[in-house]
Amino acid sequence: METAIQPLDAPTAIRKRRSIKSFKSEPLPPELLRELVDLTVAAPSSWNLQDWRIVLVQSPEQKAALAAAAWNQQMVVQAPVTFVFAADIRSWEKPFTERIFAQAEEAGAWPTKAVEYFRKAIPDSQRALGDKIREYAVKDAMIAATHLVIAAESLGLATCFMNGWIEDQVKAVIGAADDPDLAIAVLVPVGYAAEPRLDPGRLPFGENVFVDRVGQPYT
Amino acid sequence: METAIQPLDAPTAIRKRRSIKSFKSEPLPPELLRELVDLTVAAPSSWNLQDWRIVLVQSPEQKAALAAAAWNQQMVVQAPVTFVFAADIRSWEKPFTERIFAQAEEAGAWPTKAVEYFRKAIPDSQRALGDKIREYAVKDAMIAATHLVIAAESLGLATCFMNGWIEDQVKAVIGAADDPDLAIAVLVPVGYAAEPRLDPGRLPFGENVFVDRVGQPYT
Numbered sequence: 198m199e200t201a202i203q204p205l206d207a208p209t210a211i212r213k214r215r216s217i218k219s220f221k222s223e224p225l226p227p228e229l230l231r232e233l234v235d236l237t238v239a240a241p242s243s244w245n246l247q248d249w250r251i252v253l254v255q256s257p258e259q260k261a262a263l264a265a266a267a268w269n270q271q272m273v274v275q276a277p278v279t280f281v282f283a284a285d286i287r288s289w290e291k292p293f294t295e296r297i298f299a300q301a302e303e304a305g306a307w308p309t310k311a312v313e314y315f316r317k318a319i320p321d322s323q324r325a326l327g328d329k330i331r332e333y334a335v336k337d338a339m340i341a342a343t344h345l346v347i348a349a350e351s352l353g354l355a356t357c358f359m360n361g362w363i364e365d366q367v368k369a370v371i372g373a374a375d376d377p378d379l380a381i382a383v384l385v386p387v388g389y390a391a392e393p394r395l396d397p398g399r400l401p402f403g404e405n406v407f408v409d410r411v412g413q414p415y416t
Numbered sequence: 417m418e419t420a421i422q423p424l425d426a427p428t429a430i431r432k433r434r435s436i437k438s439f440k441s442e443p444l445p446p447e448l449l450r451e452l453v454d455l456t457v458a459a460p461s462s463w464n465l466q467d468w469r470i471v472l473v474q475s476p477e478q479k480a481a482l483a484a485a486a487w488n489q490q491m492v493v494q495a496p497v498t499f500v501f502a503a504d505i506r507s508w509e510k511p512f513t514e515r516i517f518a519q520a521e522e523a524g525a526w527p528t529k530a531v532e533y534f535r536k537a538i539p540d541s542q543r544a545l546g547d548k549i550r551e552y553a554v555k556d557a558m559i560a561a562t563h564l565v566i567a568a569e570s571l572g573l574a575t576c577f578m579n580g581w582i583e584d585q586v587k588a589v590i591g592a593a594d595d596p597d598l599a600i601a602v603l604v605p606v607g608y609a610a611e612p613r614l615d616p617g618r619l620p621f622g623e624n625v626f627v628d629r630v631g632q633p634y635t
Contacts, residue, residue, distance in 0.1 A: 204425040207570035211455050211563055234625055234634065236430050238618050240562075243579055245616045251625045259628045283630075293619060301616035322580075332551055333579065336602065339555050340577065343459075343562035344430055351426035358559065360462055360552065361541075372629035379630075383555065397464045397520035399457050400512060406453055406470045409478045410591035411502075411598075415453065415470075 202229075202352050210351035215396065217355035220276040220388035229352065230278065233387065236348035237280070242337040244319050245297055248288035249338045250379060252281040252371045259370065266366035267384065272357060276386035281371055282342045284334035287378045289323050331380050338382035345385055355390035358383055421448075421571050429570035434615065436574035439495040439607035448571065449497065452606065455567035456499070461556040463538050464516055467507035468557045469598060471500040471590045478589065485585035486603065491576060495605035498578075500590055501561045503553035506597045508542050550599050557601035564604055574609035577602055 205213065225233075230253070242248055254263050255278045263281070264273040273279050285291070298315065301307035307315070326333055346356045364381045365374070373379045403414030424432065444452075449472070461467055473482050474497045482500070483492040492498050504510070517534065520526035526534070545552055565575045583600045584593070592598045622633030 204427050206423040207426040207429045207566050208423050208451070208455055210426045211458050211567060214458075214460070216460050232427070234621060236427055238621070238625065239430050239433075241433070241435050241577055247619055247624060249624060250630060252630060253625065253627050253634055256628050293623065296619060296623075297616070300619075304614055304617045306614035306616035332554060335551060335555065336558050336579070339558035340562050343559050344566070347426050347563070347566055348430060358460055360555070371626075372631060376630075395523055395525035397516070397525035398523045400466055400515060400519075402453060402457070404512060404515075405466060405468060406457065406472065407590075408472050409475050411469060411471060411595075412591060415472055 204351040207347065207351070210347050214346065214350040214356075215394040216357045217390045217392070217394060218272055218357060219391040220272055220355065220386060221391050222275060222277070223389050224277045225354070225388065232352070233345060233349055233354075237341050237345040240337075240341040240344040242340065243333060244289070244315065245301065246288050246294070246319070246337070247297065248285045248334050249341045249382075250283040250285055251341070252283065254279045254281055254371070262370045263367065263384070266370050267359060267362035270359065270361060272359075272386045273384070275391070276388035278388070279384055279386040280342070280345060281367060281384055282338040282382040283371070283373065284331075284338040284380045284382050285378050286331050286334040286380055288334070289319050294319070335380055335382045342383050342385055345387070349387050354387055356385050356387050358385060423570040426566065426570070429566050433565065433569040433575075434613040435576045436609045436611070436613060437491055437576060438610040439491055439574065439605060440610050441494060441496070442608050443496045444573070444607065448573075451571070452564060452568055452573075456560050456564040459556075459560040459563040461559065462552060463508070463534065464520065465507050465513070465538070465556070466516065467504045467553050468560045469502040469504055470560070471502065473498045473500055473590070481589045482586065482603070485589050486578060486581035489578065489580060491578075491605045492603070494610070495607035497607070498603055498605040499561070499564060500586060500603055501557040501601040502590070502592065503550075503557040503599045503601050504597050505550050505553040505599055507553070508538050513538070554599055554601045561602050561604055564606070568606050573606055575604050575606050577604060
């Protein structure tokens, strides 16, 4: 993308990022939104299934409906766009998969033999997840959401991981009320910060980072 | 940190990253590992609970045991360190929480009134999660793991999100077999790539990115 913005290096973006709770109404330039989407879907996923389903909520009506599904949190109304990260817990059974194989084969990334193996290994491994099938799809969506958040910060934008919403209501807003395969992972409003926030700090490493075994603190 | 490495900007790190499957045995300089840990725990979490429990598996014995718990994937043996991302699904009931409050109040990030509210709101909201309590803790751990992966790439290192392991066996390896509150989210070996990998590509945006409603493709 041609842009006047010189992106921050990753460590600086990570350290500068805060969870911003109020946004200006200023819209995102379309090419900047496109760059964010591109960096979001550059995230890896299990078997490259790309099982996220991302909805960019940006019309005034949809923003109002989404805010109502999220305890009326006004950041969804204020921000020019909120990314709804859904995950398809049965994506591997859908036509996407053959297209993913074809692309990877054409790119030379996956040999034909690997693809033949994946055709059986993917359904086998996904079914073996049992009642963790939803958790695994949500994990992929969270990786993509985190790509968005770090990329946005590096490009001068603000974000917030939002966990406060009613899943069935969010699904209804994005037109997926009847899709039992769709799980909502997280919402991320993106825009320009209206107010800064301070860093609440972190525990010393030794409290929750360990060496080789839980209880051997990393100091 | 003083370092000779000029970190990559976040978009470049995101685009360059591949899931690397074989690593050199070359160790990480301790100060580089420390920087990675610092950037990992800089991740946000629900209520800043920092409910990840991260184990840096690096001794030869522990690496061998962890590989055995992960279908003998040799990257765990090869890489100088593998980050095990666990999540404490009841972290809010533990003494950490008061220390987190004290730090945030001291930093001026959370007013005393907010802390008073959180003392009740956090247990209420966590209990209201019901059977999603594990999913929410795992989501926080995935955000931290993704911080690690993007930060490592920006600093010239290679990583891989690993989903192939037996949860009970991983818990036994890290000495948490008896802790019912600990969920394993993901494993991430970190080191220097022994072999490059090609990009398998991504679906066109319109396949899984939508505007306002699922089925309205973003193009």
